[in-house]
Amino acid sequence: MSDLNILIVEGNIREDSEFFIKAAGASAADNLKNLILKLEPLANTEIVNPGHDDETMNALKNMSKYDGIVFTGGAMRINDMTDVIKKHINFAFNCLNENKKILAICWGLQVCSTAAGGKANPGKNGAHIGIASDVIINNEGQKHFIYKDKKKIFTSPAFNFDEVSDLPKNAILLSSDKVNNVMGVIFNVGNSEVIGLQYHPDYEYFQMLNLIAGRKERLFTNKNFLNEEEYQSHISYIKSEDELLNFKDRTCEVRNWLNYIKN
Template sequence: MYGGYFGLFVNMLGEEGERWDMFRAFDRQLPKMEDLDKYDGFVVTGSKSDAHGNAVWILELCQLLRCCYQMRIKVLGICFGHQILSRALGGKVSRSSAGWDGSMEKDCIEFNKYCMVQVTEIPCGADIIAFSNKTEIEMFSMDDHILGIQGHPEYSSDILFNLMDNLCNEGILTEEMVKKAKNSVEQYNNVYEREIWQQICKRFLKYTII
């Protein structure tokens, strides 16, 4: 309906003249190690899978992310990407003791989030740069080429509502949980602040920080 994760992120971050490639990590489709230096950066999106799992593709992705870090290639991780990036570089992730978190977090700037897994410990040398009442590590950075964000700057409220309804229909969420989450999003949703989050992601990927 919304172009898939690839479409969402290219629409959010892409600019004329750029080339974006898609790799389906869960199908064990990853760039070759010898081709990594051909890319200016990578974005690891959300996933239905748990970042603390040990499926072969997850372990292969972790290895790839470690190589990107060593080569100082920029990596932006969103939700699952945030979690797997932390794990790959020595941090820890686990299922949230509070269960599903579907809300519009009101931090310094607001953003959509919908998750059940969270980063519990950042890698050695990383910095926590955002937190909330529900999640101690909403964002972390490492040097100038690693950025992890727990929330979903690519999600509009329509996308989030559609996701909630699907999870409710599948019996994963209750109607009461969905109602509460939707109320949170409707109360705090701010298109302007969502654009700020998108600009944070774009500037991280495209500009050199000195």
């Protein structure tokens, strides 16, 4: 295959994108685009925001040209079920009917799972605040190409308060951690294949630290941290993990997916 054509689905509304740009240096979609172009410099990428009806209509009309679709992370929460969230779910549902290879990250996984008949709810065991520790790849995951060259137990940037609580029909769980049972998963809907990750191979820890700082007041209000000492300890932990993480290890799932859709 020559140049890849990839559709990137923005997971944020405008206000949240402005926060992401300020804190992380790019919108969720642009951050993912930047990573894809580092891995595949000749790839053609287009960004669509499901909240904009004209963009989704145009993307669906031209769906045949895309080799793959990536749904990014975002700050919305499924159970709020606003009109915009319904548009995200509806667009995902339409994409699932288009015989596509889909990579769904964080919010994207929750949206695609909901569109496929699963459910997302607030995490029963808490939240990932900038980091997911000791994610374990199970036997099915070790056999799947998405985890090629990945350590069986790994730590990764992550930021989510919700989780996929009920998997779509016939889904296969690939990885889990102590916070979320569903960290990696694959499921088919019609002729479309979704690979979902509840963590962020597309973000670096310094970006997560900036997002945490920008949400600090909300994190204390929601009792994710009970005091400043606990907060600072968590920040120190992420900084220590930042020293251990390298680009190849962090991003291998995206690289593996890109190699897959090229074939």
